[in-house]
Amino acid sequence: MLTKKVKNRILFLTSIFLISIVAAFFILRSLNKNILYFSSPTEIKQREDIPFGKDMRVGGMVKKDSITVNKKDIQFIITDFENEILISYSGTVPSLFVEEKGVVAEGKLSDKNFFIADRILAKHDENYMPPEIKEIIQKNAK
Amino acid sequence: MLSNIGIGLIVLVLILSFLTIYAAYLDLRTSSQYIKKRIYQLSLLQTTFTVLSFFTLIIGYINSDFSLINVYENSHTAKPFFYKIAGAWGNHEGSLLLWVNILVIFSYLFLVFNHKHNKRFRLYTLIFQNFLILGFLFFLLLNSNPFNSIYPIPLEGLGLNPILQDPALAIHPPLLYVGFVGCSIYFSAAMASLISGYGGKLFAQSIKTWVKISWCFQTLGIIVGSIWAYYELGWGGFWFWDPVENASLLPWFAITALMHSLIVLEKRNTLYSWVIILCLLTFILSVTGTFLVRSGILNSVHTFASDPSRGIYILVFLSLMIFSALIIFFTKNKKETFNFNLESRETFILANNWFMAFFLVTVLIGTLYPIFLDVLSGVKISVGPPFYNIVIIPLVIPLMFLMSIGPQFSWIKSQNKFFYKTLFLMLGAIAINLFILYFFGKYSLLSNLIFTTAIFLILHSCFDVKKLFINKNKAELPRIISHLGFGLLIFFIGINHQFSLEEDFNLKVGEIKKTNNYEINFKNTETKESKNYTAVIGNFKLTNLKNNLVQYLDPEIRIYSNPETLTYEAAIKTKITSDLYLTMSNISRSDYYNIKFQNKPFMVWIWISAIMIALGGFIQLTLKKNEA
Numbered sequence: 001m002l003t004k005k006v007k008n009r010i011l012f013l014t015s016i017f018l019i020s021i022v023a024a025f026f027i028l029r030s031l032n033k034n035i036l037y038f039s040s041p042t043e044i045k046q047r048e049d050i051p052f053g054k055d056m057r058v059g060g061m062v063k064k065d066s067i068t069v070n071k072k073d074i075q076f077i078i079t080d081f082e083n084e085i086l087i088s089y090s091g092t093v094p095s096l097f098v099e100e101k102g103v104v105a106e107g108k109l110s111d112k113n114f115f116i117a118d119r120i121l122a123k124h125d126e127n128y129m130p131p132e133i134k135e136i137i138q139k140n141a142k
Numbered sequence: 143m144l145s146n147i148g149i150g151l152i153v154l155v156l157i158l159s160f161l162t163i164y165a166a167y168l169d170l171r172t173s174s175q176y177i178k179k180r181i182y183q184l185s186l187l188q189t190t191f192t193v194l195s196f197f198t199l200i201i202g203y204i205n206s207d208f209s210l211i212n213v214y215e216n217s218h219t220a221k222p223f224f225y226k227i228a229g230a231w232g233n234h235e236g237s238l239l240l241w242v243n244i245l246v247i248f249s250y251l252f253l254v255f256n257h258k259h260n261k262r263f264r265l266y267t268l269i270f271q272n273f274l275i276l277g278f279l280f281f282l283l284l285n286s287n288p289f290n291s292i293y294p295i296p297l298e299g300l301g302l303n304p305i306l307q308d309p310a311l312a313i314h315p316p317l318l319y320v321g322f323v324g325c326s327i328y329f330s331a332a333m334a335s336l337i338s339g340y341g342g343k344l345f346a347q348s349i350k351t352w353v354k355i356s357w358c359f360q361t362l363g364i365i366v367g368s369i370w371a372y373y374e375l376g377w378g379g380f381w382f383w384d385p386v387e388n389a390s391l392l393p394w395f396a397i398t399a400l401m402h403s404l405i406v407l408e409k410r411n412t413l414y415s416w417v418i419i420l421c422l423l424t425f426i427l428s429v430t431g432t433f434l435v436r437s438g439i440l441n442s443v444h445t446f447a448s449d450p451s452r453g454i455y456i457l458v459f460l461s462l463m464i465f466s467a468l469i470i471f472f473t474k475n476k477k478e479t480f481n482f483n484l485e486s487r488e489t490f491i492l493a494n495n496w497f498m499a500f501f502l503v504t505v506l507i508g509t510l511y512p513i514f515l516d517v518l519s520g521v522k523i524s525v526g527p528p529f530y531n532i533v534i535i536p537l538v539i540p541l542m543f544l545m546s547i548g549p550q551f552s553w554i555k556s557q558n559k560f561f562y563k564t565l566f567l568m569l570g571a572i573a574i575n576l577f578i579l580y581f582f583g584k585y586s587l588l589s590n591l592i593f594t595t596a597i598f599l600i601l602h603s604c605f606d607v608k609k610l611f612i613n614k615n616k617a618e619l620p621r622i623i624s625h626l627g628f629g630l631l632i633f634f635i636g637i638n639h640q641f642s643l644e645e646d647f648n649l650k651v652g653e654i655k656k657t658n659n660y661e662i663n664f665k666n667t668e669t670k671e672s673k674n675y676t677a678v679i680g681n682f683k684l685t686n687l688k689n690n691l692v693q694y695l696d697p698e699i700r701i702y703s704n705p706e707t708l709t710y711e712a713a714i715k716t717k718i719t720s721d722l723y724l725t726m727s728n729i730s731r732s733d734y735y736n737i738k739f740q741n742k743p744f745m746v747w748i749w750i751s752a753i754m755i756a757l758g759g760f761i762q763l764t765l766k767k768n769e770a
Contacts, residue, residue: 027504027533031511034529038522057524069734071648091646092376092727092738095305095699095708 036106041083044112052109058085058117059104067099078103078115089117144202145210148289151195155246156279158188159272166265166272177253177261185250185268192246196230196239199288203230209295212236212288218301220674220703228312229302234436234452235288237315242282244323245275252327252352259340259348266334267327274326277459285455304675304702304709310370314363321360322393322428327352329425332418333467336474346408346417351763353404357397358759364390365752376710376725378644378740380748383527388509389431392502396424399498406488409553413488415475416495422467429460434509483555490548497541504533536588538632542595545625546602549618567605571598585640592636599629620762627754634747643741648734655737661685662724662739675702680726680735682713697726721745 038057044050058078066077073090076099087105097103097120107117162184169178199212203226208214216233217226225232231240249271256264282288305311328349335345367390372380381387400420407417437453482489508525515521546567550560575594579585585593603626610618645657655662663683670677678699685692695713702709715722723740 023500023503027507030529030532031507031525034526034532036524036526038524055526067729067732069648069729069732069736071734074648074729074736092710092725092736093729094376095710095727098708 038104040080041078041085042080044085044109045083050109050112052111055106055108057104057106058087058109058115059102060085062097062099062101062103064099078105084113085115086113087115087117089120091118091120093120143209144198144207145289145291148195148198148202148210149283149287151191151198152279152283152287152289154191155188155195155242156276156283158184158191159275159279162188163269163272166269170262170265175261177264181265181268182253185253189246189250192243196243199236199239200227200230203227206299208297208299209291209293210288211290211292214292214296214299216300216302218299218674221302221307222673224309225302225307225312228306231315231319232302232306232312235282235286237319238278238282238286239288240316240319241323242275242278244319245271245278245326248324248327248352249275249330252331255351256348259344260338262338263331263334263340263345263348266338267331270330270333271327274330274463277462281452281455281459285452301674301702301705303705304700304707305374308370308374310366311374314366314370317359317366318363318390321356321358321363322390322431324352324356324359325393325397325425325428328421329463329467332421333470336418336470339474341414341418343408343411345414346404349421350404350408353397353401354759354763357401358756358763360390360394360397361756361759362753364394365749365756368752369749372745373712373714374709376712376727376738378712378723378725378738378742383508383525383530385509386435388505389434391505392431392509393424393427395498395502395505396420396427399495399502400424402491402494402498406491410488412478412480412482413492415478418471418475422471426460426464426467429456429463433457433460485551486555487548487551487553490544490551493544493548494541497537497544500537501534505530535592539591539595542599542629542632545628546595546599549606549621549625563605567601568594568598570601571595582641589636589640592632596629596633596636600626600633603629616765620758620765622758623761624755624758627751627756627758630751631748631755634744634751637744638742638748641743645737645739647737647739648729649737650733650735656687657739659687659741660739661687662737664735664737672700675700677701677711678728682724682726684722684724693722695722695724697724699726699728716746718746719743 036055036057038059039047039050041058041060044058060078060080063077063079063084068075073088074093075086075088077084077086087107089105089107104121105115105117106119106121107115109115162181165178165181165184169181172178199210201207202210202213203217204223206213206217206219206226208217212233212235213229216236217229221229230236249268252271253264253268331345331349331352335341367387368380371382372378397420400417403413403417403420406413433453433456436456482492508529512523512525515523547560547564550564571594574597575590578593579590603622606618606622607626610616610622643657643659645655647655649655649662649664651664651667653664655664661684663685665681665683667678667680670679678701679696680698682695682697683692684695693715695715697713698711700709700711701707710725710727712723712725714724720741720743723738723742725738727736729736
């Protein structure tokens with residue numbers, strides 16, 4: 001026989017358990033939907049299963065003399081010193097967006113050589129380099 | 143010279159820390175009811191030396207004494223006086239010294255102001271707090287010493303990152319630090335309470351004020367950071383769900399939950415274990431945040447000073463903290479019985495904790511998941527803002543609803559009948575929402591619900607204010623102001639989000655751009671020399687096509703010489719109903735300027751309502767005991 005107190009406790013614990021599972025499911029599902037994968041230009045070239053039309057990030061260095069501007073947008077090339085990709089972007093660029101400095105572009109891939117960005121990220125610190133880019137450069141230096 | 147003084151003072155503080163622990167330990171064994179005078183003296187001496195060491199560093203900055211590496215790396219003779227001082231905490235080493243200062247000062251104040259409480263409890267708190275102080279002092283001395291000297295002495299410093307040279311960002315770190323490091327004192331107190339068995343109501347009373355202080359400062363610190371991001375970073379937003387921002391939000395959720403459940407502990411003498419867990423968790427999350435930010439493990443746009451070796455030390459220290467907290471908690475914690483009635487105020491306060499816990503878990507997962515995935519599989523990802531928006535925003539709706547009706551209930555079992563009032567206010571809120579919907583445009587069902595519940599909370603709070611004037615009972619005032627602030631905040635963020643205009647385009651000097659509502663004329667640029675930068679100022683003439691109102695905006699591009707950096711200063715015209723926001727940036731080798739133009743309704747109200755939330759806390763601090 002279960003006393004009322006024990007019954008209440010079981011009810012309380014199971015409801016907490018159920019709520020947590022529902023919450024966890026809810027969180028993980030939307031997490032899965034909103035993940036942005038980070039790739040280098042080389043990875044984009046090599047990988048077969050790269051998704052087009054899905055939000056992602058590309059990072060590398062802004063190639064020297066590659067920035068061009070017209071009325072509508074800014075175009076520039078991101079390089080990891082092995083492969084390159086052309087980026088088109090309309091919007092404001094951060095103040096540390098400079099040729100031959102690290103940059104991360106967020107947006108969609110339209111084909112393997114062309115990326116339409118809707119956000120450009122550069123860092124607050126002029127000496128700072130995103131760890132991903134540092135890794136790429138170290139890899140290519142070998 | 144300063145280097146030796148500084149290190150000498152730090153070592154003195156270190157020795158005093160050991161002495162305090164030893165003296166407190168001896169005093170625990172005596173049967174006297176009072177703490178020995180010597181312990182007060184030791185603690186006061188320790189505080190004095192710590193504060194002196196901080197002043198030593200500030201003097202180093204004011205005099206531009208480049209024999210200190212820290213000053214050399216972060217200052218410059220041409221820097222304005224105010225930012226020379228602010229430079230002292232605008233870097234990792236200096237801010238760590240500030241961290242130690244707050245640990246020590248809080249330790250002393252807690253000892254002095256809690257003289258009515260149990261002796262063993264106070265002594266244990268002092269001991270634990272001094273262990274924390276020791277931990278951070280060793281970190282400071284071994285890894286991040288602001289007093290390290292350099293030889294030969296450089297003639298000129300490297301300068302402070304220009305975007306940090308800003309009044310909001312000068313006060314942002316001290317505010318946040320009082321908030322985050324202030325949590326340390328009730329971390330120690332919670333451990334002491336477990337060991338000395340001094341729990342329940344009295345424990346709640348002893349830490350109440352400290353929780354409020356740190357909550358107020360945390361809230362204010364986060365707001366100031368947001369305001370800074372809004373006008374300095376040139377994106378026109380104020381919250382980006384960036385990992386560093388999240389790191390500051392994690393302890394805030396925990397402390398907000400703590401603040402609420404502490405009331406239950408004080409009034410009803412229950413939930414003791416939960417309060418203890420939250421006390422421990424808040425400071426653990428503060429240190430975790432520091433670890434994530436300082437170790438460089440997070441990929442964030444706000445990363446300033448990161449270095450993996452710092453990370454390892456903080457991580458070891460953090461693990462020790464968590465480990466000892468867990469051991470003490472599980473060996474000393476006693477079983478509690480809960481007796482809650484559904485229709486009581488404590489149930490609703492507990493509901494607040496559920497929401498805070500949910501938000502905390504969500505943000506924690508979103509922040510840590512990329513790190514784990516990178517370590518485990520090498521796949522690099524980031525979690526975008528939509529994740530947080532999707533998971534958190536829908537839950538704000540029930541939260542606001544409960545925030546409105548919860549405080550209507552009284553303790554233990556409510557007899558109040560207020561069903562009709564609630565229904566009446568709900569109908570009012572729906573009507574106002576429909577009014578906005580009808581006259582100002584369409585929005586989604588979710589936005590409808592958000593607006594309705596936000597208005598419901600605002601109306602409810604206004605009625606509570608009315609009741610307050612009739613009853614003349616000030617005790618409820620802080621709660622009402624903070625809740626009202628939260629309702630207004632969500633409401634204005636919603637409006638702002640829904641009705642913002644944004645245009646990005648490229649213009650040459652002399653060109654005109656027409657958008658749907660505005661005509662933007664880029665008239666010319668001029669240059670202006672300032673003390674440590676040269677500014678290129680753009681003159682824009684803005685005509686509102688609807689009412690032909692003409693306004694002039696002049697954004698700047700600042701070229702700092704040391705270190706050589708560009709910053710973009712937005713031109714912001716703030717009015718009661720909206721902000722006009724315009725940034726201009728130049729792109730290499732081109733005549734085009736990159737323009738971002740935004741019209742953001744009720745921007746200033748977002749700040750006002752956010753500050754109201756913090757204000758509630760500050761008012762509560764000023765209320766006298768018999769009133770609160």
